[in-house]
Amino acid sequence: MFESELEVYKIFISHIGENEDEYSIFIEKLQTAHEFEFKNLGILDRIAEKDLQKQINSVGVVIILSGLYNKYKSIIKKQVDIAKELDKPIIVIRPFGMENVPFELEKIATDIVGWNAPCIVHSIEENYITE
Template identity: 50%
Template sequence: MFEDDLKEYPLFISHNGEGDEEYLTFIRKLIEAPDFKWQDHGLPGKNSPDELLRQIEPADMVIILTGLYSKHRDLIKTQVKIARELKKPIILIRPYGLEEVPAELEEIAVDVVGWNRVCIVETIQESL
């Protein structure tokens, strides 16, 4: 398949700021995925509600890295609230190396997936 023939998936990937290791690890997984074209509309460091709304609005899906939830609960809750108001499907990524995700997030997610690159890509494709 030619890269020009691939559907591009506009995503919003949760973030808390520049240089967050969990965010960077997730981005690397997507970059390494063959035959998967995507764009992250999230802008780390731009976290006001108005800025988040502008980032989430063009995305087809919101991906929440639940490992960020314990340290950045208010920010993640704001991202989820905006996603729900815009009726964007939400996929949860388990905390790296763990199985459990926060129950209040699991209730609103269309799916929960671990850190396997193939599973991540398939979940995104199947959810849209």
């Protein structure tokens, strides 16, 4: 497939308002995926509820990095609540190097995947909703 023929998936990746190691590693992982183009509409320095609402409203899927959940619960929970309110599919990524996902995230997840790029891409493609 030619690069110009690839669909660009608009996604929101959970964040804490600043760059964080797990977030950076995840972005790099997605960037290495073959024949997959994405645009992350999550803006790192914008975490006010109205900003998050606007960011999440424009995407076809929300990705929650569950490794950030316990440490930054209120910020990530706000993102999850907005995604649920907007009926966006929620893909939960297991904590980096671990299998267990917080129960609160497990019960709202559309899908749960690990850090394997092809599995992540497949989940995005399968769960993506178009406007």
